[in-house]
Amino acid sequence: MSSVTSSSTRSRPHGRGAHAASHPDWELRREALIWAGGIPVAPNLVPFADEMRKWLGQKGHLSVVTESGREDPLSYTNPFTYHAATIGAGLGAAINAAFAFTEGTEPVDPLEAEIERIRLHSELVINVARFCEVTIKQLLHCTTLPRRLYVRASLGQLLALDCDVCRKAGRPTHDVSLLGALAHRYFECLALEHCMLDHLKIVNERRKMDAAHSSAPTLNPRDAASSRADLRAFLDDAGHGLGHMADHIGTYEQKLLVELNLVILNWPNPPSMDALSRIPVRIRQKGPHSESPEPT
Numbered sequence: 001m002s003s004v005t006s007s008s009t010r011s012r013p014h015g016r017g018a019h020a021a022s023h024p025d026w027e028l029r030r031e032a033l034i035w036a037g038g039i040p041v042a043p044n045l046v047p048f049a050d051e052m053r054k055w056l057g058q059k060g061h062l063s064v065v066t067e068s069g070r071e072d073p074l075s076y077t078n079p080f081t082y083h084a085a086t087i088g089a090g091l092g093a094a095i096n097a098a099f100a101f102t103e104g105t106e107p108v109d110p111l112e113a114e115i116e117r118i119r120l121h122s123e124l125v126i127n128v129a130r131f132c133e134v135t136i137k138q139l140l141h142c143t144t145l146p147r148r149l150y151v152r153a154s155l156g157q158l159l160a161l162d163c164d165v166c167r168k169a170g171r172p173t174h175d176v177s178l179l180g181a182l183a184h185r186y187f188e189c190l191a192l193e194h195c196m197l198d199h200l201k202i203v204n205e206r207r208k209m210d211a212a213h214s215s216a217p218t219l220n221p222r223d224a225a226s227s228r229a230d231l232r233a234f235l236d237d238a239g240h241g242l243g244h245m246a247d248h249i250g251t252y253e254q255k256l257l258v259e260l261n262l263v264i265l266n267w268p269n270p271p272s273m274d275a276l277s278r279i280p281v282r283i284r285q286k287g288p289h290s291e292s293p294e295p296t
Contacts, residue, residue: 019197022176023184024145032142032260034074040267043260044078045142048088049135050250055092056243062092080138087134091127095239098124102232113224117231118217124238129155129207131242132200135249139182139256150178155204159197185282186255188248196248199241255279 033040046063054060065085069075076082098120108116133155140150149161160175179200183192258279262271276283 019193023180023189024176024178026143026145026181026185028142028259028263029144031077032256033263034077036074040260040264041074042264043142043257044076044081045138045253045256046076046081046084047250047253047257048084048131048138049246050253052088052091052131053243053246053250056095056239056246062088064089078138078141080134080141084131084134084138087127087130091124091131091242094120094123094127095235098231098235102228102235104228108224110221110223110227111219113227114219114221117227118219120231121217121234124235125207128238128242128245129203132203132245132249133158135246135253136179136182139249139252140178142256142260143181145178145181149176153178155200155207159200159204182252186252187280187282188251191248191251196245199244203241203245255281 032044034042034044046065048063051060051062055062063085065076065081067082070082101116101120133153136155136158137150137153141147150158153161158178160177162175179196180189180192183189183196259271259276259281262275265271266275273283
């Protein structure tokens with residue numbers, strides 16, 4: 001789990017974009033764990049995506065992590081954990097509000113019903129995209145991938161980002177996928193390439209068209225039942241897509257949590273290769289557990 005300042009990349013097909021982007025290697029950084037007295041005691045993240053998947057299936061709950069919790073000496077220091085808790089709670093509230101509106105039967109003025117439909121539609125679109133972004137960034141914070149690459153990155157940039165190092169060096173330009181880097185470590189590249197990338201592109205494009213800048217769905221006042229039916233169809237579609245994305249991101253969360261708990265269980269020794277192979281984790285010759293991190 002030693003820190004590095006550079007990483008190699010796995011070769012990908014020639015071209016640009018998320019499907020052709022290289023997947024950088026990375027190691028766990030010290031900030032992936034919560035420390036007490038120089039000993040790792042807990043992973044520094046919450047599996048919000050996995051919780052969202054279960055919550056959408058009416059199982060479990062969405063964790064609440066508040067600013068007041070930072071006062072605890074064993075609190076999360078991952079900044080994206082707090083952002084993810086806020087965005088996830090807002091998304092859950094928007095889903096509940098949209099469902100309540102679609103199930104309503106009370107008379108509503110057609111224009112008011114249409115305004116409410118579009119308001120909820122926009123909240124769902126933008127918060128689904130933001131939720132995907134922040135849960136991916138929470139994971140990236142635990143890696144040695146440079147923070148500058150992802151801290152202000154949009155969802156599209158997490159999928160494919162221009163490699164400025166090669167560009168500045170005058171070498172052939174190519175894209176890097178930070179999401180691909182997570183998938184590569186945990187042998188999830190096939191699921192990423194054949195399913196997740198295209199779904200996330202749809203989420204990103206929907207935000208651009210419906211809930212970003214000056215774009216918005218057009219008002220079309222009719223009877224309230226029609227506005228409710230339109231929102232219900234969109235809610236079902238958005239909920240299915242969110243559940244799909246949460247399932248993929250949740251897989252990364254769970255595998256990272258298992259790896260971090262192995263580090264804690266075996267401290268100060270590194271986890272065995274046999275234990276890591278059961279996750280499984282892709283380990284280089286001088287991999288993330290070739291030496292133990294020194295607390296600073």
